[in-house]
Amino acid sequence: MSEDADADPAEDPEPAVNISGGADGGGVAATFDPETADTRAEEVVDRLGELYWRKTYGGQDAFTCLVRTILSQNTSDVASQPAHDALLARYDGDGIDLAESLAAADRTELAETISAAGLYNQKSEVLIETAEWALEAFGSAAAFDAFVKGEDPGAVRETLLEVRGVGPKTADCVLLFSGGRGGVFPVDTHVHRIYRRTGIAPPDADHEAVRGVLERDVPTEKCGFGHTATIQFGREYCKARKPACLEDPEACPMADLCDQVGVYPETNEVVDPAEALEASE
Template sequence: MAEEPQENISGGDDAAAAAFGVGDAGTRAEAVVDELGELYWQKTYGGKDAFESLVRTILSQNTSDVASQPAHDALMEQYGADDYSREDGANDHDLAVALADAEQSVLAETISSAGLYNQKSEMIIGAAERICEEYGGAVGFDRFVREQAPGDVRDALLDIHGVGPKTADCVLLFAGGRDGVFPVDTHVHRIARRMGLAPAHADHETVREHLEADVPGEKCGFGHTAMIQFGREYCTARKPACLDGPEACPLYDHCDRVGVDEVTETVVDPVEAAGD
């Protein structure tokens, strides 16, 4: 099994190692995740601070980890504090309180490397204010994410301005450690439809529904992070590895290659290939 790459893969850099059974897949989507488990790593997720996970995911919207990670680090240096503790409930310093009180122009400058910094700073301050009002701060919000029913948590997250399905699912996965959550980003959306794991016309939510139905709960979080890495290394948007021949892609035999013409070496979005 390959080593996990050093880049931050959707917050999976400090996840715990895990092992799940492979070889008895009940669906093609599960077989794909099993193959990714042989190609990359097998991890289980959870344990991150819920509000920090929310902030990190907002920062990652419409940008890469290369850009969003420095913004996150700068934000934590400016507004975080080592004396904040989730485990013992101490609230000497609360990140949500600090960001709710932040001056937007200062926060925007702090996170400028992430792009769309004016919009993201508004979202972060608004989310912090909402969380302070409803949960008393980051500690209460973390408890809510970990202890309440996933559906209730997801609904509450989606009711926060700037939080979409992918952001909500990442908080459920990386903070709540919830099984059966398969966040869908651009890579997952493209790959699932290209491979035929979801309909070509499926939007992000429909892709999520198909993957969560077809992949066992304990494999969903890993499937999300590994599929992102696979999309970066093999199944890119413009030049997927299969254009170099079947041997170039480790998942070739599992893939319908919707929108990929290996003869003409052209690639279109699956929805365009499927037509009306």
């Protein structure tokens, strides 16, 4: 769920605990076979299925998931996870409604609590406003959870996008990690970069356009895994400034599927795919 660009996988590894809810959390288990993929996007996801751990999605408390995703915006998991843990330690607990607790929080105190995360002053304001919204609209965090898990995904997404500080990726992460909704492929910086670099999405596509391509071309049951695995692939192989193929074309497990849009091994240059498009026109 993070927005880091080139985190070292040794410093920001795949979590040891399945935070998505695990096998009992909901979702549909998928099988991965690149040989039978119907689209190039599905073939990439199936290759990722051979590289990384597979999991099902859903099971997280929806409001807690929303808080976690807001904290992760524009920062790495290494920074946002301690902030999340500190927030829950101070504002959550048995018999405590997290939305009520955050709505009543002192902003300065909350900002200090989440100071490990970037933009903590801004995020503290957003978190308090989000908690106030959840209480006004639903009455409690539990009622918000029921809404996310029980209502039509399109209606849930539309409702979340009306909240300040909640963008498409945040809304989609709540649908995926809390609701366990199939066919949801959140687009963060890694996903946005990689599927344009491979040529699967247009080089000038925005985040929403990339999401549209992926949710069209990747089977419903594989979208959630595709999101998390693509992030890990971006950390380890297809980095923003130093993709593995730059030094060794054979180093990347997607080499035969990638158009290398914006990557120029002959000159050791890497640009955003949109810049590569502009240069070719």
